[in-house]
Amino acid sequence: MRALTRTYTKIFEMFAELLASFLFLIFSLLFTSNKNNSLARKSGEPNGSSGSSLLPRSYPIIGSYFAIYANRERRVQWLSDMIQSSPSATFVLHRFLGQRQVFTADPDNVHHILKTHFHIYPKGELLRRSLHDFLGDGIFNVNGDTWKIQRQISSHEFNRKSLRKFVKTVVETELSDRLVPIMATAAGNKTVLDLQDILQRFTFDNICKIAFGYDPAYLLPSLPQGKFADAFEEAVLISSGRLNSILPIVWKLKRLLGVGSEKRLKVAVSRVRDFARDLIREKKRLIVRQSSDDQVEVDILSRFLMSGHSDENFVIDIVISFIHAGRDTTSAALTWFFWLISQNPDAEREILNEIREKSGSGTAVLDEMRDMVYTHAALCESMRLYPPVPVDTKEALVDDFLPDGTLVKKGTRVVYHPYAMGRLPELWGPDWAEFRPERWLEKDADIPGKWNFVGRDHYLYPVFQAGPRICLGKEMAFLQMKRVVAGVLERFNVVPALDQGRKPEYFADLTSKMKGGFPVRIEHRMGSK
Template identity: 45%
Template sequence: MKSSPSFHDSWFFIFFFFFLVVLSLIIFFVLKLRVLYCTCEICQAYVQSRWTSHFPNLCDWYAHLLKNSPTRTIHIHVLNNTITANPDNVEYILKTRFDNFPKGKPFSVILGDFLGRGIFNVDGDSWRFQRKMASLELGRVSIRAYSFEVVNQEIDRRLTPLLESVCTRNEILDLQDVFRRFSFDSICRFSFGLDPKCLELSLPLSKFAVSFDLASKLSAERAMFASPIIWKIKRLFNIGSEKKLNQAIKIIHILAREVIRQRRKFGFSDEKDLLSKFMTTISDETYLRDIIVSFLLAGRDTVASALTSFFWLVARHPVAEAAILHEAYKVIGLNKGPTSYEQIKELHYLHAAIYESMRLYPPIQFDSKFCLEDDVLADGSFVKKGTRVTYHPYAMGRMEEIWGSDCLEFKPERWLRDGVFFHENPFKYPVFQAGVRVCLGKEIALVELKSVAISLLRRFRVELVDGQEDKPRFSPGLTATFRDGLRVLVRARSSVSSQIINKNEKL
């Protein structure tokens, strides 16, 4: 009588099969690595992380390489990535040959688990549909007024009381964390009509926000691998960083679906928020979920990043701070907050200071497209089909031929002509992108940035804690994040007269 396979025999075959799969993947990876391997100095510095001995951040190393390139364009062979800080190339990529430089499938794969089919991760009809819907809403004057209302309610009811409580206790505060919570509450109210209440006096922790931060960080790290095989193997076996990413995305998806459920529960046909507008034409919950995640990435992380670098710079430049307060006194008056969107637009020096802050520290330090067909950039650089093509706003803000010999200095005046804000060529300053995919939420974001900046500066003085005055170090992520936060002491302004300051005096 023939005996059946034993328990141990079964486990042996399972283990043997698993071993063959892993061995095949390792062989494939080694062969692929040989193709990607490059002995040039730049590639070796990247692969071996040798750049870290000279530069605090990867973006600073790229800026150094681009400054020393005659065309302001370089190619990282192991990443198959052409990187440029040349405004003519930026215009060629974002406008002239827009159709040949889409986000592309490789990029969509990298961020697909996190962003899905959201506007930042798609091309073609899906992108055009979402952009048209968002454009119709964000372009209305009423929606900007609604944004102003939401932001100022958050400032008056939560942000200001929180900072006042910190003043009385004389404790160190991570202002970056506060801004991320503030912008999270604001974007949820503005975009979804719901309030997560992250910015309460007790600073409750939101699982959604924590998971969102982690998903952004780990998704960005995928793009830093010399080969996607590494993270794909980790995802296949659900191990390491990919396991953490998977867990974070599950939480994001659960809570995004809850946002949709709550919006349906309270009704959406007559609501002002953006999600309600999308829900009148879209019934696919997965699609709506991806749109929610994209809204959060656009409205939370970028605004928080811009506010963090702005307050870091202003704290180090008291003359600029005095000029901002002097202008506010002339435009708004004494002991008053901004009362309308139109009034905010009259703060030209503040507008210039925010633009100057983002010139030096853009919320999105670089952006990538993929070349569909062989092409030649405006500077003569040949780009092969399938190459990742990156323009680098962080490096562009440090180019003398674009901004002059004082390009490393914080000088809001460079944006003013006879005291009025002056727009530069957007391809010299692609902080909001430019051309066909220019940021639709630009004006809404500027309303939020200026409202927070002027409201806080008129009420408080922000002092950097020792060790916060050097060049910031950034964490990996889709948006620029200070690795150690922004640790400050917040002081209440002692008297109303301190706000009436000649712009040439120091605070």
């Protein structure tokens, strides 16, 4: 019976795709590109400027369907190429039935969207609907008062005291008791590890401990395959597919019929929510027990539960959102960092020198991490090239013009593109393709040999967003990443176990990843403990 159901599902999916492609082909043959070019010129869009020949051809009714479909497996890179080919670093993508989508990497436009006109560029309905089954009304999928309340309550957990606790009791324990022993065993046995998987396990344990007071023990020597983690990964992948769907009607129809990827999403989300529900109920019981002793251990989940939020489904949404943010973004940043460092030995030597200098300084761990200027610069440089969240979408509530003159009609999706922004020579110079942490540093005029970090404008480098929605966990993420870098590199060489000349294949769902994982060999560093 199951085999028969899978067969019917595949037939349905193939039929839907074939029907859509057939209709688009018919439409494209009925109209000429000349008519479309005339319409584009009348609309006053910036697609007619020099370099526009590289932008995708648009047809009446179907828009740029053929180009979108042809590049569906490399969407982020393709859109980045289009932005780079536009003199204004902004272009309009025409979609089905006249829908327009604006993509930009212009810092002035980003400033306009994320700050000065923040109130008219919220999370759009398309994004909310696409992600709602997974993220619900969690902080990353809502606007207005619901977002403000969650942000206000969460912000209390990102003070200096919480950060010190996070580094000292959470990251240090996970690093010394789990990550380092697993790497040491791999080095001794000469086995290959999937570093992407290892780092996801590491950050998953950490976010659960600091945000919920719960240890899932996902990073153990046996590398357990938890139902929750597998379900979470599938929910992310399918939800991302919804968001980037060329024809949303396809996933909506599958959802209505309960077949294919939508059936799998329902099962995955159910498992994720069951995990979050159990966690919340256990936390409630713990709060009651601790209250009787006047010793309530406060974390993000406790704050929400003690603030009067009794709607269990709402708190579940919050839990899922924080797991997604704490697990996927930080692990993505670290995965690409270790790849880039392996290809740039000079930068690795500078980081090692800094680690050895700071580890013998006698300062507290938190201060030690904050003083790692070169490592901080290297992480920023890595995220410039491979931002954990490569694109972010807003939707215009009213008609508007961006600073570069691009018309934005009410209901238009506007996407700023951190991945493309990190690749613009106009922003980073002709050597933008080089991994060069020094571009974030300057020599201290008073202390020979000392570097000072030089930050960039948030709207030129919106890796952690900017404006009112700037990431609350930015400092926590940097502290965690620097502690991992120091703890790993002072003991081990991380050597990619890829075929000669092969590079990791870039892949993005809601965050940047390496397709198929990041296989590495671990070697004990000479002279390490």
